[in-house]
Amino acid sequence: MSVAELRRIVLFRHAKADWPQVTDHERPLAERGRKDAPVAGRKLADTGIAFDLALCSTATRTRETWKLAVQEFPRRPKTVYEERVYEASPGELIAVLNETPDDMQNVLLIGHNPGVQGLADILSAESEGDAGDRMARRGFPTSAFAVISFSGTWKTLEPGVGTLVDYWAPSK
Template identity: 35%
Template structure:
C-alpha cells in the first residue's frame, strides 16, 4: 500500500507585476491558509516518508508550514521538472521514486495536480484550489504501478471548506 498526498501551494501574491512567476511569494490569505491546512493534515496522523516539492518560492513557503507542523526532518526533494508541469512529469517523478517510501507529500501547482488527480481517480473532477489537499491510497507495492485501477480517494480538503 502506498499513500500520495497532493498539496497545491497556498495563494500567491500578484501585487508586483514585474516579479517572475517562479519568484512570487504568498499573499496574506496564503500565509493564513498554509498553517491552517498543515495543522488539519497533521490531525489525520499522516507522516510523510518523503516530500517532493516544486522549487518555486510559493511552494517552498507553503512547504515551510508543513515541515514545521509535522516536525519533519527527513528527505525533501526539490524537483524542477514539476514546476507548472503537465501531469506526465509528475507521474514520471513518482514512478521513479524509491519504493521504500510509503507516504509521499507532493507539493506543486495546477493544472498539473488537477490533471494528475483526474488521471489516477475515476470520478474526481474537482478543481484543487490553492492550499487544497488530496489524500490518495494506492493498492500497490511499486510507485511505477500507479493507475485508476488501484487508487482510492481518501479525502479532499481545502481552506474554504472551513470558512
C-alpha cells in the first residue's frame, strides 16, 4: 500500500452508559445503550468501510458497545483494547493513532467525549455535503460516529489534515 493512499478514521462514541455505584471506568451500558449499539454497528457496516483495526478504550461501556456493534459487521477487524483511549484528549488520541502501522488503511476508534468530538473537530479542515452541519447541530451524542479521511502516513496525522466525509447519530 502506498503511504499516500486515502485512509479513514472512524471516531465512534460509546453507547449510553448507566450510573451505578461503580468507578467511572467500570460503568456498564444502560438499557438504551444496549439497544443503540447494534443499530450503530449496522450503520457502521452500511458505510462499506472494511476496518483493518479497532482501537477500543478499556472502559466497560466502550468494550460492551464494541461487543454489540461488531456483531453487525461482515468481518471482525483486529481489535486492540487501549487504556490510553480512556479519558484521552484529542492530542493524546492523535498520539495513539500516530503509532498505527501504515499497512492499516481504515481504523475505528471507540472512545469517549469530549476527546472523540474534539478530535473529529480538529482533524477535519473541511467536510463533504452536510456532514459538518449535521455534526455541528447534533454534537456527538452517545453511539454517534464521524468518518474522517486523510492522505499520508499515520505518523503525519495532525490537526487539519482530514475531511469529514460522514456523520451519524441515533435518533433522539
